[in-house]
Amino acid sequence: MSVDSTGTVAVEDLEAHRAALTGYCYRLLGSAADTDDAVQETLIRAYRKIDSYDSVRAKLTTWLHKIATNVCIDMLRGASKRALATDLGPAADGSDLGAPLPSDRFVEPMPDARLFGVTDPADRVVARETVRLAFIAALQRLSAQQRAALVLRDVLRFSARECAEILDTTEASVNSALQRARTALAAKPVEPADLVDPADDDQQELLRSYVAAFEAHDVTRLATLLRDDATSSMPPFAWWLHGASRITEAMAASDACAGDRLLPTAINGSVGFGQYRPDDDGVLRPFALLLLELRDNRVAHIVTFLGSGDRFAEFGLPERVDSRPER
Structure with a gap:
């Protein structure tokens, strides 16, 4: 100094x-x-x-x-x-998201x-x-x-x-x-989560499988990667789901994510992705930040921050992706 x-x-x-x-x-x-x-x-x-x-x-x-x-x-x-969202009320039993809440009701992600x-x-x-x-x-x-x-x-x-x-x-x-x-x-203790470890081959294979299943909109495969008690939420909505079966049912009922792509980042010390969605010209544009927490080598929590596309640069994510990756 x-x-x-x-x-x-x-x-x-x-x-x-x-x-x-x-x-x-x-x-x-x-x-x-x-x-x-x-x-x-x-x-x-x-x-x-x-x-x-x-x-x-x-x-x-x-x-x-x-x-x-x-x-x-x-x-x-x-x-x-x-x-x-999981703190604001009981889990939803349907697909109706309801009205969005003001942004100041939710904890925001940080890179x-x-x-x-x-x-x-x-x-x-x-x-x-x-x-x-x-x-x-x-x-x-x-x-x-x-x-x-x-x-x-x-x-x-x-x-x-x-x-x-x-x-x-x-x-x-x-x-x-x-x-x-x-x-x-x-x-009311915080539930444990697995430490993100790039050297853990099993963990990295889980994440690769999740990305591949998500991008292929393969709900059957996604179901095998979730814990039975997994949760999924989408701020700024108070709506959230509890249980792998509920989550996969909701995903199967909509093809909104079909064609989307995930690029990795790191959010709040956890696994993070930038979710890109194709525009009318087929160019993949920032859609939402996605945070995953793992437990016992399964996906335990999914938080999709809707409306966060304008923050992608903070997380080291590009403004556009021109094409889907070769697999």
């Missing part, structure tokens, strides 16, 4: 924390757009206050996370609590490229668990203070003293908020 003898911080040192702040704000807010706004506002405030930063009193990362926390808590006042800055494999495993879509949704059930305390202490590993400084409170209050947050999460 470029700190001179007077303790002055260079502007580029603030920018170096953008990725870490992005991961922090996203866990608190559950929204990609809000995260961008929060991180930008944090850095703007830090720029304006840079002369007042005292390296003797606090580490730069502590100071920045304090600013970010205040920004996020301000944004959360009066905001809807974001969730997954791995914007969430991970760690290089140690063990740290990366832990980081993946704490950006899983289900974990982000679980955090949204907590109060803003509890959410911040849990992320700061259990995810980012700030000390109780540092956390108290960030939250402008006492260590006792931090510990109390942390305990309440842990208790709330334990009351």
